[in-house]
Amino acid sequence: MERFLIEPLRAWRVAPRRKPLILGGQRQVGKTWLLKRFGRDHYEDVAYFNFEEDPALTGIFESTKNTDRILQHLSVVGSVPIKPGATLLILDEIQESNAALSSLKYFAENAPEYHLACAGSHLGIALSSPDSFPVGKVDYLTLHPMTFSEFLVASGDEGLGEYLDSVVAFDPIPEAIGRPLTEKLSRYLVVGGMPEAIHVWVTEQDMGAVIEVQQGILNGYQLDFSKHAPAEDIARIGHVWNSLPAQLARENRKFVYRVAREGARARQYEDALNWLVETGIVTKVVHCPTPRLPLSAYDDVKAFKLYSADTGLLGRQSRLDPSALSDPLAPFTEFKGALTENYVLQSLMAHFDVPPRYWTSEGTAEVEFLIQHGNDVHPVEVKSGRSVRAKSLGVFRNRYHPRIAVRLSLRNLELRDGLLNVPLYMADQLERLLTIA
Numbered sequence: 001m002e003r004f005l006i007e008p009l010r011a012w013r014v015a016p017r018r019k020p021l022i023l024g025g026q027r028q029v030g031k032t033w034l035l036k037r038f039g040r041d042h043y044e045d046v047a048y049f050n051f052e053e054d055p056a057l058t059g060i061f062e063s064t065k066n067t068d069r070i071l072q073h074l075s076v077v078g079s080v081p082i083k084p085g086a087t088l089l090i091l092d093e094i095q096e097s098n099a100a101l102s103s104l105k106y107f108a109e110n111a112p113e114y115h116l117a118c119a120g121s122h123l124g125i126a127l128s129s130p131d132s133f134p135v136g137k138v139d140y141l142t143l144h145p146m147t148f149s150e151f152l153v154a155s156g157d158e159g160l161g162e163y164l165d166s167v168v169a170f171d172p173i174p175e176a177i178g179r180p181l182t183e184k185l186s187r188y189l190v191v192g193g194m195p196e197a198i199h200v201w202v203t204e205q206d207m208g209a210v211i212e213v214q215q216g217i218l219n220g221y222q223l224d225f226s227k228h229a230p231a232e233d234i235a236r237i238g239h240v241w242n243s244l245p246a247q248l249a250r251e252n253r254k255f256v257y258r259v260a261r262e263g264a265r266a267r268q269y270e271d272a273l274n275w276l277v278e279t280g281i282v283t284k285v286v287h288c289p290t291p292r293l294p295l296s297a298y299d300d301v302k303a304f305k306l307y308s309a310d311t312g313l314l315g316r317q318s319r320l321d322p323s324a325l326s327d328p329l330a331p332f333t334e335f336k337g338a339l340t341e342n343y344v345l346q347s348l349m350a351h352f353d354v355p356p357r358y359w360t361s362e363g364t365a366e367v368e369f370l371i372q373h374g375n376d377v378h379p380v381e382v383k384s385g386r387s388v389r390a391k392s393l394g395v396f397r398n399r400y401h402p403r404i405a406v407r408l409s410l411r412n413l414e415l416r417d418g419l420l421n422v423p424l425y426m427a428d429q430l431e432r433l434l435t436i437a
């Protein structure tokens with residue numbers, strides 16, 4: 001599998017002010033695989049240690065803060081020399097050891113010549129604890145599910161991806177290119193971006209096998225709830241998680257606590273919801289009633305939407321029957337276009353530094369996403385078909401006059417009067433297209 005995050009990893013390797021790296025991302029998204037692959041391709045040796053598989057490792061970090069002694073002990077345990085610049089030291093599932101997390105500060109200050117990368121399935125939870133957070137002493141990268149562009153490469157369709165990368169003008173995409181791209185995006189919506197699911201699809205072309213992989217990942221999430229979550233929150237986490245398809249199937253996708261459980265209140269479920277967000281398996285998009293910079297200054301945190309981190313897992317969680325998706329356009333409209341909207345959010349999360357928000361106006365208009373790009377705020381409307389009639393984007397444009405408004409749909413590429421229509425299969429190109437526009 002080709003992961004585009006390899007380029008930022010290469011940049012980290014040669015950065016003059018390189019710090020220990022924390023690679024975040026949800027469970028089963030490929031963090032360990034990517035770090036090992038990066039190590040094999042760019043270093044003489046890889047020294048790999050997993051705190052979940054070997055809890056005794058934490059004793060090394062609890063016994064001393066001296067980085068030389070830590071490295072000496074790890075070298076003995078791993079039977080591999082750890083040399084500056086020549087060995088990639090990987091500490092996996094590092095959230096299992098507060099002492100190891102805290103040691104990153106000392107590696108940054110006292111041993112910057114060593115190349116240290118960390119990963120973990122629940123790093124977000126661990127880093128939210130003040131006593132574990134190595135403030136200002138680490139570099140961060142996040143590995144998301146594989147994007148549609150990465151799916152094209154994995155499927156052997158590099159040519160289609162390279163064509164999209166080459167688009168620099170807002171001319172229509174030829175149908176001979178747009179049609180297969182739409183069909184492949186339809187399949188991606190169902191398979192999703194989890195690396196194992198894509199690998200099974202590419203090698204076997206068997207949706208039954210893909211479903212088994214997806215269900216295995218979902219089962220793993222459920223086990224994580226009981227294994228890692230606070231005991232008092234386990235049931236509530238399950239309620240929120242299991243309600244996700246129903247939340248997204250609503251016309252107004254704003255999260256409603258009573259859909260998770262009758263009589264549920266925000267104060268009762270806040271910790272459970274935050275736990276899910278910190279693990280990365282759901283994405284929270286908050287309401288922003290005033291689209292000004294910076295978006296975060298105008299957040300209405302009491303209103304939000306909750307999405308799955310992966311369309312394939314959302315489809316499986318919703319029990320969509322692949323036999324009902326024989327029509328290549330069906331996945332775009334399944335349960336009111338929720339898969340399409342979820343896919344667009346995945347693309348935005350993978351390519352924009354500032355998390356998207358959404359906008360509403362007194363209950364009469366709603367724009368799915370707001371994105372902050374440079375010194376501009378752009379509204380992003382998502383349409384799951386070719387019909388693009390809707391007043392919400394017009395209301396937003398008339399009120400705020402954005403330089404560029406974006407509509408993602410099944411219509412062709414076009415820029416006219418400040419409205420940029422982007423085919424859904426070009427969502428990964430949106431940041432670049434906005435810069436051109």
